[in-house]
Amino acid sequence: MLRYLLPTPEATDALGEALARARPDSAVVLLHGDLGAGKSSLTRAMLRALGVAGAIRSPTYTLVERYPLAGGGEAWHMDLYRIADPGELEFLGLDSGEAVLWLVEWPERGAGILPPADLELWLEVAGRGRAVRLEPRSAAGRAWVQRLPGELAFA
Ligand SMILES: Nc1ncnc2c1ncn2[C@@H]1O[C@H](COP(=O)(O)OP(=O)(O)OP(=O)(O)O)[C@@H](O)[C@H]1O
Ligand SMILES: [Mg+2]
Secondary structure, eight states: EEEEEEEEHHHHHHHHHHHHTTSSSSSSEEEOOTSSSSHHHHHHHHHHHTTTTTTOOOOOTSSSSEEEEESSSSEEEEEOTTSSSTTTHHHHHHOGOOOOOEEEEEEGGTTTTTTOOOEEEEEEEEEEEEEEEHHHHHHHHHHHHHHOOOOOOOO
């Protein structure tokens, strides 16, 4: 179990960059936390660090936004907050074969339809900043967490 304090949005960006840099070839990441905890901020920082240059839209209504990655495959950013029933995702007709990075907000609402997690994160408000707890759920996730820095470098 690993925990970081994120006193500013820049610290959230630094964690996103560190996660992107150390990421395994394929990973499923579940992001837990209340509204405004920073799940989308962290996801956006990871996607930017992975070279996504265009608009990064919130998947609140579309459920999923897909981004081709430079090294091949796609990152899938999902927000299941508004999902009525996990079966909805199947109706989107998504072929998950291309997905090499899953970043899922509100994953508890997609119980039973998501692939097994490699890494789970819990974000919460801490004073004016945020705190995050990381729990690996697979061998790839454990190796990933071990490659993260003990302290985040940010301005
Ligand atoms: N470390 C931090 N310290 C202070 N503010 C932060 C930090 N990280 C992110 N924020 C701010 O907190 C807000 C987080 O919003 P964000 O949309 O990322 O939350 P979310 O968890 O995705 O919420 P939702 O469940 O509604 O999707 C943003 O305004 C962002 O700038
Ligand atoms: Mg969000």
